[in-house]
Amino acid sequence: MRKNVLLLETIADEALAVLREHVNVFTGYNEADLKGVLDREDIHAIITRGKGLINEPLMAACPQLQVAARCGVGLDNVDVAAATARKVMVINAPGSNAATIAEHTLALMLMLMRNMYESVAQVKQDNWAWRNQYAGDELNGKTLGILGMGNIGKRVARLGEAFGMEVLYWSKSAGDVPYPFASMEEVLQRSDVVSLHLPFNKETDRLLGAAQLAVLKPGALLINTARGALVDHAALLQALNEKRIGGYAADVLPDEPPVQSRNLVHHPRVMVTPHSGSLTAATYRQICLLTVNNVVAALTGNNPDPNSIFNRHALL
Structure with missing residues (x-):
């Protein structure tokens, strides 16, 4: 039957x-x-x-x-x-989805670090003179902090390393990987870019709140292709408005499509894709x-x- x-x-x-x-x-x-x-x-x-x-x-x-x-x-x-x-x-x-999410993570990282989104938008508006006020940087030589060293975190680490980044990580427990394990506070303090690769559960709900965001290196970038609710968005928006962090790029939000998150999505130093990281053919x-x-x-x-x-x- x-x-x-x-x-x-x-x-x-x-x-x-x-x-x-x-x-x-x-x-x-x-x-x-x-x-x-x-x-x-x-x-x-x-x-x-x-x-x-x-x-x-x-x-x-x-x-x-x-x-x-x-x-x-x-x-x-x-x-x-x-x-x-x-x-x-x-x-x-x-x-x-490990390979495709890792690629998406690096794409967001590059776009945010090099201010690519705004550059492309300005050229489409025929503003070639934008190059005279362009401000951006590169991944090479920066420190990449990874929170969550699972399948995706490991791939992101290898890609970051290939771009010339120094990698360190925090996870629930230390793993058999060729990168130094550190406390979450140390990862946040030392990293120029922090990338989230943790599951969502009671322990990780708004794991990065005001206290954790305050520990981030000034001007650091935060990348989230895991789950939107890992970050307290009210605290994040405040940190962005106060220019304590350099920018935020994500493929996930706690509300999809965004309603409560609209102010964050429209912030000039935020880039959000519509949870499309795994939607490659x-x-x-x-x-x-x-x-x-x-x-x-x-x-x-x-x-x-x-x-x-x-x-x-x-x-x-």
Whole structure:
């Protein structure tokens, strides 16, 4: 008997084709469609990307649910605790976005350090004379401080090193990496550029507040391609207005699209991209295929990659 899979968001065409080859696929992209599917079908797996919520009420409406999956790494939109309590396997795609997020991080770093965004905008306005007042610097010779030395942090460190930067880091624990481990305070004090690569949880919620931002080297740049809520935005805006830090570049916000964050987004020394770091063609395809193949394996009696099962130890 073919199992039923519910998609809360679109996925890559190739991944959708794999799903349809092995299971029945239903879509619930809006509330009306979702209710219609749940009223008619028994759902065995739910797949989302970054916005569709796999929460307790949805799982309760699917008594035969076996798998809750996200085409991505972070699981902010999946209630892992509720899934585990129901013995539902939680599948994600760990490490799949490391290369592309690291590239995006360096792109933001370069643009902010060299003031590229404003330079391009001025030339598009036919203001070639902007070069006479241009102010920017280079990464070579600067100190890069990384908070969180996971898969992405390691790649950013290697890229920074290739640009001639001195790298140091703080993480929950010291790792087997060729860079000096330091306290978070020391990383903030010494770094010309600080890049965030931490998960969001109770411990990291607004990890960088007024006290931490005050420790930053004057004129330092802050880069965030992890989670918007790692930074206290009110404290950040104040630090920017007081010119205590040089600038902020991010691919993430605590509110997406920005409402409360609009003042920050429009600040002249802030650059924000629309959470697009993982949306390159290659990575989008890879993340979707990896997730779908593991979901199909779980539903058809085969073995998913154990590293893709986020709550595997809790289900033993």
